[in-house]
Amino acid sequence: xxxxxxxxxxxxxxxxxxxxxxxxxxxxxxxxxxxxxxxxxxxxxxxxxxxxxxxxxxxxxxxxxxxxxxxxxxxxxxxxxxxxxxxxxxxxxxxxxxxxxxxxxxxxxxxxxxxxxxxxxxxxxxxxxxxxxxxxxxxxxxxxxxxxxxxxx
Amino acid sequence: xxxxxxxxxxxxxxxxxxxxxxxxxxxxxxxxxxxxxxxxxxxxxxxxxxxxxxxxxxxxxxxxxxxxxxxxxxxxxxxxxxxxxxxxxxxxxxxxxxxxxxxxxxxxxxxxxxxxxxxxxxxxxxxxxxxxxxxxxxxxxxxxxxxxxxxxxxxxxxxxxxxxxxxxxxxxxxxxxxxxxxxxxxxxxxxxxxxxxxxxxxxxxxxxxxxxxxxxxxxxxxxx
Numbered sequence: 001x002x003x004x005x006x007x008x009x010x011x012x013x014x015x016x017x018x019x020x021x022x023x024x025x026x027x028x029x030x031x032x033x034x035x036x037x038x039x040x041x042x043x044x045x046x047x048x049x050x051x052x053x054x055x056x057x058x059x060x061x062x063x064x065x066x067x068x069x070x071x072x073x074x075x076x077x078x079x080x081x082x083x084x085x086x087x088x089x090x091x092x093x094x095x096x097x098x099x100x101x102x103x104x105x106x107x108x109x110x111x112x113x114x115x116x117x118x119x120x121x122x123x124x125x126x127x128x129x130x131x132x133x134x135x136x137x138x139x140x141x142x143x144x145x146x147x148x149x150x151x152x153x
Numbered sequence: 154x155x156x157x158x159x160x161x162x163x164x165x166x167x168x169x170x171x172x173x174x175x176x177x178x179x180x181x182x183x184x185x186x187x188x189x190x191x192x193x194x195x196x197x198x199x200x201x202x203x204x205x206x207x208x209x210x211x212x213x214x215x216x217x218x219x220x221x222x223x224x225x226x227x228x229x230x231x232x233x234x235x236x237x238x239x240x241x242x243x244x245x246x247x248x249x250x251x252x253x254x255x256x257x258x259x260x261x262x263x264x265x266x267x268x269x270x271x272x273x274x275x276x277x278x279x280x281x282x283x284x285x286x287x288x289x290x291x292x293x294x295x296x297x298x299x300x301x302x303x304x305x306x307x308x309x310x311x312x313x314x315x316x317x318x319x320x321x322x323x324x325x326x327x328x329x330x331x332x333x334x335x336x337x338x339x340x341x342x343x344x345x346x347x348x349x350x351x352x353x354x355x356x357x358x359x360x361x362x363x364x365x366x367x368x369x370x371x372x373x374x375x376x377x
Binding site for chain 2: 005019025026029030032033036037040043044047050051062065066069073076077079080081082086089093094097098100101105108109110111112113115116119120121126129130131132133134148
């Protein structure tokens with residue numbers, strides 16, 4: 001048992017000596033940091049522009065957010081977690097199961113959408129609930145209701 | 154760009170790790186895979202429920218407060234600060250791993266302390282946000298916020314929010330505990346005696362994973 005341990009350990013340090021881990025110098029780390037920070041700031045900027053002007057439309061924006069999120073995830077996994085520099089077989093044991101998420105997301109989200117459509121068509125109670133608007137004084141962050149001219153106080 | 158492999162290397166001949174990583178590190182990867190599916194299941198069920206609802210609270214209305222700023226309308230600012238803190242602590246963690254590769258015990262200590270501080274700052278931010286939302290009347294089973302179209306919202310929004318950010322916060326908390334243990338072991342000189350800092354790398358993988366999950370939580374709850 002301990003034999004195997006020292007084996008892998010010496011193997012690992014041996015690699016360090018040969019410079020296979022030369023990518024562990026700090027330059028790519030900081031580059032990744034700036035990329036991640038930049039992407040977050042772009043997301044923030046887009047959200048602010050959307051709030052102020054209503055452009056770009058929310059659907060387009062959501063697509064952009066998802067792409068940027070995946071980009072961030074890629075950089076964290078590839079550089080910070082160092083997966084990009086591992087052996088290809090090992091990368092595949094992580095990446096291939098992760099592809100399940102594609103099916104997972106698409107299947108469930110379309111299912112959710114289908115529930116909504118079915119309920120809107122067949123469940124009248126649900127539709128009534130949706131039409132029920134909150135009375136202005138019920139909402140916490142609504143502007144306070146204008147006082148009725150004849151009301152007391 | 155995968156690792157350069159010498160031609161004719163027999164990886165599966167025995168005697169060495171065929172993936173050229175230590176056993177514990179590989180298992181950490183597979184644990185993180187399973188954890189990713191747990192978080193994925195949470196976030197996807199959130200997405201499913203959100204898609205099945207005709208309307209949903211507007212995150213820019215819900216998450217608009219910043220400490221000491223009173224009722225100023227500052228959507229996304231606070232959560233961006235939290236994102237920045239977590240990314241920064243991820244960087245210090247990689248720097249600790251890099252220092253470990255150079256067998257630099259002092260630098261490992263320094264960067265581990267910075268990482269722990271980052272994690273505690275993130276937890277503090279989250280505690281503040283939860284307290285603030287709780288003060289506004291939001292909790293599991295209680296939702297004071299109205300839907301974006303003005304209709305009455307169900308409690309799905311707050312239930313998912315507190316469950317998922319809570320589960321993530323718990324991961325951050327355990328990450329901080331693991332990092333503190335690693336810091337103590339490093340200060341005792343355990344890794345220096347062992348000759349390698351693989352434990353720091355494993356703790357680092359976990360810590361980056363927490364950051365990775367936050368990227369998705371951030372998008373799903375605050376942006377979309």
